[in-house]
Amino acid sequence: PLVSMTEMLNTAKDKGYAVGQFNLNNLEFTQAILQAAEEEKSPVILGVSEGAARYMGGFKTVVKMVEGLMEDYKTTVPVAIHLDHGSSYDKCKEAIDAGFTSVMIDASHHPFEENIETTKQVVEYAHSKGVSVEAELGTVGGQEDDIIAEGVIYADPQECAELVKRTGIDCLAPALGSVHGPYKGEPNLGFKEMEEIANLTGMPLVLHGGTGIPTKDIQRSVSFGTAKINVNTENQIASAKAVREVLAEKPNEYDPRKYMGPARDAIKATVIGKMREFGSSNQA
Ligand code: G3H
Numbered sequence: 001p002l003v004s005m006t007e008m009l010n011t012a013k014d015k016g017y018a019v020g021q022f023n024l025n026n027l028e029f030t031q032a033i034l035q036a037a038e039e040e041k042s043p044v045i046l047g048v049s050e051g052a053a054r055y056m057g058g059f060k061t062v063v064k065m066v067e068g069l070m071e072d073y074k075t076t077v078p079v080a081i082h083l084d085h086g087s088s089y090d091k092c093k094e095a096i097d098a099g100f101t102s103v104m105i106d107a108s109h110h111p112f113e114e115n116i117e118t119t120k121q122v123v124e125y126a127h128s129k130g131v132s133v134e135a136e137l138g139t140v141g142g143q144e145d146d147i148i149a150e151g152v153i154y155a156d157p158q159e160c161a162e163l164v165k166r167t168g169i170d171c172l173a174p175a176l177g178s179v180h181g182p183y184k185g186e187p188n189l190g191f192k193e194m195e196e197i198a199n200l201t202g203m204p205l206v207l208h209g210g211t212g213i214p215t216k217d218i219q220r221s222v223s224f225g226t227a228k229i230n231v232n233t234e235n236q237i238a239s240a241k242a243v244r245e246v247l248a249e250k251p252n253e254y255d256p257r258k259y260m261g262p263a264r265d266a267i268k269a270t271v272i273g274k275m276r277e278f279g280s281s282n283q284a
């Protein structure tokens, strides 16, 4: 069933695993992720950035596509449709009104008080509709869609505690050195701060930039209260690689099903690997 993230993430935090957020880019991504979740008996979060929603047609297209697939696939595991890096109150409201069950309000690049004000507004509207809210503090490095981070700023634990107390959010993404897209070298995550923030806030924490984080860092993050890990680039790389292989081998191929089908299988295999690594398999 379609649900918010709240129960999913509180359960994950209690039991010591993380639920994956896998981003949608098109129909095949959606199919692959839903198939993986059902096969693994894993709860799953479908992440949709504003740019990806625009590409697919809009928020309503995304909701109806997911609902249609869940009906055809007879999905039994809990699924959340989550706005990834929502840029404003209006965008969050638009997604909620279209049927999203969860939103992220990313006001982390605004001054602290403004971040709190906007986040509070989003929480008020979202909670009145049973929708969960994720907020961010600090800056995730790299680029995702229109969001380009200049420098990586680590989230401040005291600010995290204050934001959680004053806004009533359901989960928190403190930027602690993670990067969108591939890492240049090994990631350098602020585990000390992560532990402090988890203890101060009691919130399920979210780790953005899940692509390329070594298993030992994933395990450490989960042990410090990380209950949601976002992955997009790794699936994009797997899908593009599969398409390149088919077209290189058969330069005259033109049926999209012949190269998008293998892309879908590659995404599915990647997602299954992540679900096992995050510990969410067999938890639904
Ligand atoms: O919000 C989405 C994620 O943080 C994706 O990060 O593309 O590096 O896996 P990634």
Ligand code: ZN
Pocket: 085, 140, 144, 180, 208, 209, 230
């Ligand atoms: Zn992100």
